[in-house]
Amino acid sequence: MTISNKVLKNFSFLLGADLLTKALSFIGIIYLARILTVEGFGKIEFAQAIIVYFILLVNQGLDLWGTREIAKEQEKRQEIINNILSIRFFLSLLAYGALILFVFIINKPGDFKKLILLYGLTIFTFSFTLNWFFQGIERMEIIALGRLISQLLYVGGIFFIIKNSSYIFQVPLIKFIAAFFSLGVLAYLFFKIDGIPKLSLNLSLWKEIFKQSLPMGFSLIAIQIYYNLDTIMLGFIKGEKEVGWYNAAYKIVLLSIGFAGLFGNALYPTLTRYYKESREKIQTLVRQSSRITLFFGIPIAMGIFFLSKDIMQTIYGSSYLKGVGALQILVWSIFTIYTNVPFAFLLLAAERQKEYMYAVVLGASVNLLLNFILIPRYSLLGASIATVICEIVVLSLILFYSRELVKVPLLEYIAKGVVSSFLMGLTLYFLPFNLFIKILIGALSYFIWMFILKGVSREDVRLFFQLLRSSY
Secondary structure, X not given: OOHHHHHHHHHHHHHHHHHHHHHHHHHHHHHHHHHOHHHHHHHHHHHHHHHHHHHHHHHOOHHHHHHHHXXXXXXXXXXXXXXXXXXXXXXXXXXXXXXXHHHHHOOOOHHHHHHHHHHOOXXXXXXXXXXXXXXHOOOHHHHHHHHHHXXXXXXXXXXXXXXXXXXXXXXXXXXXXXHHHHHHHXXXXXXXXXXXXXXXOOHHHHHHHHHHHHHXXXXXXXXXXXXXXXXXXXXXXXXXXXXXXXXXXHHHHHHHOHHHHHHHHHHHHHHHHHHHHOHHHHHHHHHHXXXXXXXXXXXXXXXXXXXXXXXXXXXXXXXXXXXXXXHHHHOHHHHHHHHHHHHHHHHHHOOOHHHHHHHHHHHHHHHHHHHHHHHHHHHHHHHHHHHHHHHHHHHHHHXXXXXXXXXXXXXXXXXXXXXXXXXXXXXXXHOOOXXXXXXXXXXXXXXXXXXXXXXXXXXXXXXXXXXXXXXX
16 A cells, blocks of 8 residues: 555545534534524633633643554553553543633633533543544544544434523533543444553653653644634623624634644554655655645635635524624635645654644744734734734744755645636636535636646546545
């Protein structure tokens, strides 16, 4: 199996399930946004944004560290599993205790505090998640199954139970139950592969694990700062309606970058193995990956920019049109993230997690400063500007740190994609059709322009479908 085949095989399992789970998730988001109203939707998004930071207390970079170590040292995986799950058990108790203290301190109504504590139950399901293990042994189909089960139960529960805004407290309970059942299925499959894990209290080993994982953990905290600190600040400074408008726009962006995240996760174990074996293979893999991510990332950003009003109106309704301006700014973070992915995972695979941490911590610091300056004056538009500038800072530093590892002609790849996407965008802007027909025509026009400008060749198309067929 070639490098490209291996990555595509892993990616195809994740992509197939993720397309379905993302579709289900987005349908659930649309339903909640309409049923709960802008203010109610803002409340649940605000609560979930807070919970992320307490989940990160449990994570501590152990997911990324565990995946890398299992991919690298299969013979030690039982020891790795026992220690990660043991550490997370104690951290989950600490995190929920800290959440209770936080809820007691904040100046919010009692019903909102109750909502936060209910969402906090997902801390416990997350602490025992096993996706990192299955990613390390490259059983992506099991990860895909877990995500699919969780999302089916969650969205099904929402449609069956949530009828109006008075049911808002049932939403986090449905989320917890869905995650619990998904975890049960993955645990059963895990036991069949590796047996029942044992509690481990090897404090000297824990110290060594934290020494390696904490830079990744700090990186994840920093990433979440620029992903959802804006939501928290909007909630405290402006209010739930602003959170609702902003997150309606941001959900579209998050849905759009899902492909990049999946591709990076499929790429990570292969990068880890081949980094030790051959710099030539790494060079080839990162070049191929950059072409693929940019090929999709640039037209997605440009297309959403030109169709932003149509998208918000069609998906959420006229009550969410105040989020159009935020969406038109936020879409440019799609481009930076798609460019970023191969290089960010390369740094982690090459055990350059400190450099990766420096990049995202600086980005988070810039985001924090800009949010304090821009949100009070410009509300959700200010939050959007802060997010995009932060992503540019992170991308610049990651490319800087990666320069010694690989040489990739990014400007060559970007130029043709930008021209083709801009021509596609102009076509979309003047078309009188509905949103879905515009998207289909836009995709077709982008492929045509890329072919004309030689951004994609007959050989590329033939190879892609050949690899796709062989990945199944």
